[in-house]
Amino acid sequence: MEKSNSKWKWLAPLGLSLVGLGFSFTGEAIILKMQGEVWYQWVAMGTLGLVIFNSGLSVFGDAVVRRTKAEWEEKQHNDS
Numbered sequence: 001m002e003k004s005n006s007k008w009k010w011l012a013p014l015g016l017s018l019v020g021l022g023f024s025f026t027g028e029a030i031i032l033k034m035q036g037e038v039w040y041q042w043v044a045m046g047t048l049g050l051v052i053f054n055s056g057l058s059v060f061g062d063a064v065v066r067r068t069k070a071e072w073e074e075k076q077h078n079d080s
Contacts, residue, residue, distance in 0.1 A: 008067040015060025022053025 029046030 008063050008070070011059055011063035011066065015056045015058070015063055018052055018056025018059060020056075022049050022051070022056055025049030025052060 026046055026049030029042045029049055032042035032045060
């Protein structure tokens with residue numbers, strides 16, 4: 001339980017931070033496109049932003065799964 005709880009404590013904030021960073025990169029790509037920059041600059045920035053955003057969702061999802069498993073195992077242990 002303690003190991004899963006420890007991982008939750010750093011995976012959840014990391015995942016949420018990556019989601020925010022991904023949104024920021026994607027927003028910057030939108031600004032670049034609106035300013036008429038060459039296509040490969042905003043496409044690369046937008047792609048990077050979406051990769052980071054999706055990575056953040058994955059990391060946060062893993063944290064939630066670990067936390068849920070740990071709580072379920074603790075409940076099972078307490079019930080027996």
